[in-house]
Amino acid sequence: MMSTLLDVQNLWVRFPTRNGVFDAVRGVSFTLGRERLGIVGESGSGKSMTGRAILRLIRPPGIVEADQISLEGQDLMKLSEKDMRAVRGQRISMVMQDPKFSLNPVMTIGDQIIEAYRLHNSASKADAYNKSLEMLEAVSIRDAERVMRAYPHEMSGGMGQRIMIAMMLIPNPEILIADEPTSALDVSVQRQVLDIMDKLVKERGMGLIFISHDLNLVADFCDRVLIMYSGRIVEVCDADKLHEAKHPYTRGLLNSLPRLDAPRDRLEVLERDPEWSEAPSVSGSE
Numbered sequence: 580m581m582s583t584l585l586d587v588q589n590l591w592v593r594f595p596t597r598n599g600v601f602d603a604v605r606g607v608s609f610t611l612g613r614e615r616l617g618i619v620g621e622s623g624s625g626k627s628m629t630g631r632a633i634l635r636l637i638r639p640p641g642i643v644e645a646d647q648i649s650l651e652g653q654d655l656m657k658l659s660e661k662d663m664r665a666v667r668g669q670r671i672s673m674v675m676q677d678p679k680f681s682l683n684p685v686m687t688i689g690d691q692i693i694e695a696y697r698l699h700n701s702a703s704k705a706d707a708y709n710k711s712l713e714m715l716e717a718v719s720i721r722d723a724e725r726v727m728r729a730y731p732h733e734m735s736g737g738m739g740q741r742i743m744i745a746m747m748l749i750p751n752p753e754i755l756i757a758d759e760p761t762s763a764l765d766v767s768v769q770r771q772v773l774d775i776m777d778k779l780v781k782e783r784g785m786g787l788i789f790i791s792h793d794l795n796l797v798a799d800f801c802d803r804v805l806i807m808y809s810g811r812i813v814e815v816c817d818a819d820k821l822h823e824a825k826h827p828y829t830r831g832l833l834n835s836l837p838r839l840d841a842p843r844d845r846l847e848v849l850e851r852d853p854e855w856s857e858a859p860s861v862s863g864s865e
């Protein structure tokens with residue numbers, strides 16, 4: 580049996596709006612072991628909100644509710660904000676969809692990595708500097724010394740993303756939540772970043788939640804996949820079986836992928852059935 584790192588039961592994320600409460604995540608339940616778990620679904624289906632809610636990073640007035648979000652038996656929903664901060668820094672790391680917002684704009688990249696490293700390891704400044712260089716090189720940043728001296732706004736999106744991944748891995752987390760971690764990267768760098776994450780899962784037994792739009796990438800890279808539609812999980816399957824998925828929404832997502840081997844004049848339009856998500860939570864808005 581694979582050990583369970585994270586057990587999420589009946590997770591809801593709600594946003595009060597002028598037209599009533601909008602439910603972005605609606606009763607999601609799943610477990611994560613020492614594996615690569617993909618979350619796919621179209622834009623707005625609730626993937627990022629699910630990831631953020633696990634870390635209780637939903638900004639007010641958003642509300643997170645769950646029967647439990649347990650990390651190796653400890654319910655995160657019951658922790659104080661102070662204890663939650665310790666979980667965020669050490670045990671679960673998240674690479675946000677837009678990494679530039681996660682870096683401090685007035686501090687050099689180097690100072691930020693060194694600070695993060697020294698927070699988790701007792702190391703001299705010189706040792707921390709060398710370690711930071713190594714970590715940047717590990718995520719395929721070639722001119723690491725120059726990058727150490729640069730500020731976040733001087734970085735491209737792809738570089739920012741890799742810097743975030745390097746920083747998130749410093750504390751050696753038990754779980755990494757990576758939200759579209761490779762979407763701003765070109766294919767060869769993407770492969771390197773995936774290899775880094777893969778190694779952490781295989782060698783250190785980390786659990787990875789990999790959020791992505793890219794069904795082919797997820798089918799190829801992950802072990803299992805959750806398919807989200809309108810705030811719910813509509814299907815769970817082994818990643819290598821994704822192309823045989825049964826749910827009509829998943830089939831629609833797969834059929835709307837452009838294929839090089841079978842080009843078509845037009846991409847298929849996704850058909851939807853209100854039954855997939857039950858009644859919409861905000862009425863009168865369509």
Ligand SMILES: Nc1ncnc2c1ncn2[C@@H]1O[C@H](COP(=O)(O)OP(=O)(O)OP(=O)(O)O)[C@@H](O)[C@H]1O
Pocket residue numbers: 594601603620621622623624625626627628629641676792
């Ligand atoms: N502060 C907010 N107030 C109201 N609704 C919000 C707020 N933040 C997010 N939402 C809504 O929650 C839903 C889920 O958003 P989420 O960011 O999880 O989608 P996603 O699946 O990550 O999409 P994408 O693939 O575009 O990143 C969306 O419909 C979004 O508009």
Ligand SMILES: [Mg+2]
Pocket residue numbers: 626627628676758
């Ligand atoms: Mg998102």
